[in-house]
Amino acid sequence: MAHLLGAQNLRVSYGTRTVLDGVSLGLDDGDRIGMVGRNGDGKSTLMRLLSGAQSPDEGLVTKPKHVRVGYLNQRDVLDGDLPVGEAIVGDAADHEWASNPKVREIMGGLVQEVDWHARVSSLSGGQRRRVALAKLLIGDDDVIMLDEPTNHLDVEGVAWLAQHLKARWRANQGGLLLVTHDRWFLDEVCTRTWEVHDGVVDPFDGGYAAYTLARVERDRKAAVEEQKRQQLAKKELAWLRRGAPARTSKPKFRIEAANALINDVPEPRDSVALAKMATARLGKDVIDLEDVSLGYDAAGSLFDQVTLRLAPGERVGIVGVNGAGKSTLLRLLNGDVEPTGGRIKRGKTVVTAMLTQEVKELEPLADKRVIEVIKDEQQRFEVGGKELSAGQLVEQLGFDQSKQWTQIKDLSGGERRRLQLLRLMIGEPNVLMLDEPTNDLDTDTLAAVEDLLDGWPGTLVVVSHDRYLLERATDHQLALLGDGQIRFLPGGVEQYLELRAAGSTPAQRADSPPASPAAGGPSPAPSAASSYSEADKREARKSLNRLEKQMAKLQERIGAVEADMAAASEALEFERLTGLTGQLGQLQEAHSDLELQWLEAAEIAEG
Known part of the structure; x- marks a missing residue:
């Protein structure tokens, strides 16, 4: 295994703050490494040092002469005056790059929808990021370093990039080093993890999930060792009388211990309790979109007679292609945009709040300090049954004592989003809408945000390309595919990617009706005169098997809820019975939707 890069005793300081202190590490052929750590702890600094873009205050970075390094940083380094094509392939003729299958694949995966002749300066931030990424990936570098490569990529783009990086080299060739807050991406691509913290770098085997478990085990060991140390301190005099103190051995990592750690983690949400609280605060009606259309003159319609009903306590994630209207859908729900057709019905007790991508709401408060902004809202807060002060509350989201007195204008993008x-x-x-809430947040802060959302009882709508967040914080997902419709995704994000890969086919419509469990009916069935290809029939037969399994699972849940209702009725637990009745209605409606999907798929399969 060839050595690609090395670092010896790296030290970097900014003013009085030491970011890296005596760091030594190496990157070898076959390494696929993800870097994690809090914002500002030195991840990007370490990457710049290893790439040669920055020199350390002390220490040495070593690189064999033959090793080629490609580095994508977070800044826009493209020449804005160049056309997109020239920015990516230089002055190479079309037939030169088009004959290379690797280059064609990269172009198709990243810049297929970007105007090849447009100037770079006319592109959006996300498009420029894709162009810069494509320019890097068409090279033949031995080491690729990517700093937040998933920023501005949608779910489909993230999935494509993960597959490309996994297949780019053989298992024992090439080196990959990346910084990202996308935990699914880390798990999918990386085989090792570097945690950058407190001026040092700790290595772990495995991706994000393995790193998380290993870190918990490390903290558990540290707690055990601290407890032992305190016990030893109490007996120090007695040991001195007996001679040299006994040596203690560190507990070894055991599979049983790992399983115990996993089993001890509580359920992320008490769905029944949250539903009860949400129903009490919201009532039965939340927000309903009924046959809503929205168009912008000649640009066409973003939404075409869509129906969507949000239930009390519902937690829904939204994915979709860029420009399909994800942010606009949130603005419709929030009342910021009025539809051009149909109507929006809001419950009398509904109080909405929306986290925008730009966080411009903090601009008038630029000169205030973090703690002052929160104290202006309230002095004491109740979270999870505990009363917290404003300082304790902001500390839960990563604002320590020093950060609490920082002015808003001096906060980073991630800190402003948290605040x-x-x-x-x-x-x-009681209705919270989040538009790309993970932008600029590190993995530790994301976990803290998710914990905060877990205890929140209202209706939650999240637009995000972060699969980990969607699967962790929401109970089901919807898709916007750019055809003016909203589709329910029983199979989650994975089904969305399958739909995008398959394109628009009758079988796809059978897989994914334009409705959520609480939304209107499924797509209209094709006419008897329709003819279907063998591929359509094959896909429909797959859908039948999947739908049958889903209906069986739903039927089991319906039976369990009915049994709970009978027990609650006998015990005269009327509040619990009310909550179970609402839950039963949602399950039965979802089962009916699946039955309609099954009938449509069956017609295609037999056609």
Whole structure:
């Protein structure tokens, strides 16, 4: 295994703050490494040092002469005056790059929808990011370093990039080093993890999930060792009388211990309790879109007679292609945009709050300090049955004592997003909408945000390309595919990617009706005169098997709820019975939708 890069005793300081202190590490052929750590702890600094873009205050970076390094940083380094094509392939003729299958694959995966002749300066931030990424990937570098490569990529783009990086080299060739907050991406691509913290770098085997478990085990060992140390301190005099103190051995990592750690983790949400609380605060009616259309003159319609009903306590994630209207859908639900057709019905007790991508709401408060902004809302807060002060509350989201007195204008993008989310939640809305909430947040902060959302009882709508967040914080997902419809995804994000890969086919429509469990009916069935290809029939037969399994699972859940209702009725637990009745209605409606999907798929399969 060839050595690609090395670092010896790296030290970097900014003013009085030491970011890296005596760091030594190496990158070898076959390494696929993800870097994690809090914002500002030195991940990007370490990457710049290893790439040669920055020199350390002390220490040495070593690289064999033959090793080629490709580095994508977070800044826009493209020449804005160049056309897109020239920015990516230089002055190479079309037939030169088009004859290379690797280059064609990269172009198709990243810039297929970008105007090849447009100037780079006319592109959006996300498009420029894709162009820069494509320019890097068409090279033949031995080491690729990517700093937040998933920023501005949608779910489909992230999935494509993960597959490309996995297949780019053989298992024992090439080196990959990346910084990203996308935990699914880390798990999918990386085989090792570097945690950058407190000036040092700790290595772990495995992706994000393995790193998380190993870190918990490390913390558990540290707690055990601290407890032992305190016990030893109490007996120090007695040991001195007996001679040299006994040596203690560190506990070894055991499979049983790992399983115990996993089993001890509580369920992320008490769905029944949250539904009861949400129903009490919201009532039965939340927000209904009924046959809503929205168009922008000649640009066409974003939505064409869509129906969507949000239930009390519902937690829904939204994915979709760029420009399909994800942010606009949130603005419709929030009342910021009025539809051009149909109507929007809001419950009398609904109080909405929306976290935007730009977080412009904090701009008028630029000169205020973090703690002052929260104290302006309230002095004491109740979270999870505990009363917290404003300082304790902001500390839960990563604002330590020093950060609490920082002015808003001096906060990073991720810190501003955290603060605005906290402001929204303490305003006690009962419908919370989040537009790309993971942008600029590190993995530790994301976990803290998710914990905060877990205990929040209202209706939650999240637009995000972060699969980990969607699967962790929401109970089901919807898709916007750019055809003016909203589709329910029983199979989650994976089904969305399958739909995008398959294109628009009758079988696809059978897989994914334009409705959520609480939304209107499924797509209209094709006429008897329709003819279907063998591929359509094959896909429909697959859908039949999947739908039958889903209906069986739903039927089991319906039976369990009915049994709970009978027990609650006998015990005269009327509040619990009310909550179970609402839950039963949602399950039965979802089962009916699946039955309609099954009938449509059966017609295609037999056609």
